[in-house]
Amino acid sequence: MSTPDGHPIVIIGAGVAGLVAAIELQAAGRAVLVLEAAPDVGGRVRTTVHDGLVIDHGFQVLFTAYPTLRRYLDFDRLALRKFLPAARIARDGQLSLIGDAIADPGLLLDTIVARAIGIGDKLRLLALRRFAQQLSIDDCFSARFAGISTRDFLRARGFGTPVIDGFFAPFYGGILLDRTLATSASILLFTFKMLADGDTVVPAGGIGALTQQMAARLTPGTVRTACAVRALVVTDGRVTGVRLRDDTVLDAAQVVLATDAPSAATLARSIGISLPEPAGARGCTTLYYTARATPIPGKALWLNANADAVISHAATLTDVAPEYATNGRTLIAATAVGAPADLDDATLDAAARRELARMGNVSAERAGLERVALWRVPYSQFEQPPGWREHRPGIACGMHGLWRASETLHSSSLEGAARGGEMAAKAILHAT
Ligand SMILES: Cc1cc2nc3c(=O)[nH]c(=O)nc-3n(C[C@H](O)[C@H](O)[C@H](O)COP(=O)(O)OP(=O)(O)OC[C@H]3O[C@@H](n4cnc5c(N)ncnc54)[C@H](O)[C@@H]3O)c2cc1C
Known part of the structure; x- marks a missing residue:
């Protein structure tokens, strides 16, 4: 079905949110055009294959328990490769393996003897897992948990400073790119629930295989890449199109902002609308190395709990997914988060080599x-401090014809982006 005025619904941005919105709208028979500034689809979920090495644009994993996202993916065809449900903690020359022994009983012994965490905290960890698993996702985001920080929530559950700084800080650095634990406790619970409910994986073809697979569900020609939108076009108090970087104007039945929050705010400002987008960003830098002999072997995520850590977390990707490198080579990802992520290339490289060893x-x-790639992603996730959800943007943007499909509607995650895209599509289908 074509839209009443013959113009397509124009979606700006081909990340997870934009692709999900496009899939839903096209499935409902609407004409859709997705405009993407980058040379390829995927947004923050992209991969480059270079010299037989699969390089994700920043180290990232998929939780198979994400309920919305998984509806848009064919897991069987993605050849998912599992991480061990465990973290190997390195601190002051000592190593401990803290695992989810319920998910993998083989981890029980290592976890019991691990010296990084005392027995009381191990039991509290088990209780927290059970607590998170019993909650629904909506419960995780309820006011009860949304208003306090992860650090305060953990303190209230009896965890002491050593386990908070020695385990939770690097662990959540690895997952939420936030070693300060200032992020809302909702995100902690949501993440714990997802970890407990499913597997942590990467596709054999790299994380970008997720968005490539989504884009392949769209009719050929739906997505135009290397096509940046400069401004929105308004006619008689209604958004009627977009203006491209080369000044071409494309007419639209509806316009959907499926960009990252700062870009959405900029585009909305082009027509005098102020969107309540989250302001802060969490960035990271991932360095990729091949190795003669990996210093961090195995399928667990390695956490650097040393006080002077520059590298927050690291993994030997080819131990998890051998397809990440051809010819039996070893590929390692080492990620810095927070202020260290902004260090210059040479300083980061020297620190990564020193700290991995x-x-x-x-x-x-x-x-x-041997360093083979370095990816800086200054805007990896938006900040989600206590209370941020009370001020999150809505789907309707305050002017007829303009909509928001975004992770900002739910949470800064692959699931949040899928939910944002789906919610926007449903709202548009309902209203137009
Ligand atoms: C390194 C890293 C690690 C992460 N780790 C995890 C993880 O382990 N688990 C998890 O769940 N989430 C993780 N995330 C977060 C997750 O990737 C994001 O939440 C999600 O991809 C956001 O999708 P999106 O569609 O909302 O936005 P984006 O992916 O940012 O897509 C927006 C698109 O809009 C395009 N665009 C912007 N402006 C314009 C314009 N003017 N014209 C045209 N196009 C435009 C951009 O080029 C981009 O392609 C991680 C992110 C990064 C970067």
């Missing part, structure tokens, strides 16, 4: 690291 207690010579 130290985490695994091997010499730099033996590891034989």
